[in-house]
Amino acid sequence: MTAAEILAHFPATLLSFLVAFSLGAAFWVAGLVIVSLVTPQKELELLRAGNLPCALAFGGKAVGMVLPIAAVARSAAGPLDQVIWCIVAIAVQLLAHLVLTTLLAGRLKQEIEEDKVGGAAVFIAFMQVGAGILNNAVMSG
Template identity: 35%
Template sequence: MESNTALILNGLGTGLPVLLLHFVVTVLLFLAGVGVYVVVTPMRERQLLADGNRAAGILLGGTVVALAIPLAATLATSLSVLDIVIWGIVALILQIVTFGIALLLFRDLRPMIESGNVAAATTLAALQLGIALLNAGAMAG
């Protein structure tokens, strides 16, 4: 009969490579999602951040967390890399579509963020986080 330590080490030896693979795939999806977001948004986040625009920082920070939340749910509930990739892409698309819909509903959002309107940035970040939580719940359900 194996000792508890041997069982733990055996589990670690077989489980750790799978964990690392799933984690790396999810991080790559996350980075791709942030990259796509930065490319498709009408704002130039890098320049706004370099200029010290707090609204842009709040919005980008909220977006980063909002992209990570449903990916974390996908990571926690998926059984394979393919599962993570498929549902991760769906999650990212839903988050980016949320931003697009917000821009359509609030047409003056871009100039508000670019002018440093923290209230507008906080509201949009909260909307994205709310949708991310719902998205994660649906992914985990």
């Protein structure tokens, strides 16, 4: 392919990129907001205050959330397909979050309230990333 041919296709590919990136970013943020709404703490306030257990757990959620959303952006057949699979990605991460916080029976909440990193924050962070990796692999086909 010549440089002229590449430049001729650039506007269409740029538009496709912008749509896919924008949808991915919007769903990433929306997913994090949804997960934050089901947590008992005000995570954004805690993050601003420098709460380390919150930062670890929320960081794991953020990475775990973006991995499958990135896979969807790469493999979607179009914007509607991307939207549908982004919703699935968020649902899987939300389910992982709910299961983990239930299994640890308030341990993360205690760590966050005491602002002391313990096993719960680290475990949840790694498990959320693990769920995201698995979700990414399944969604990227």
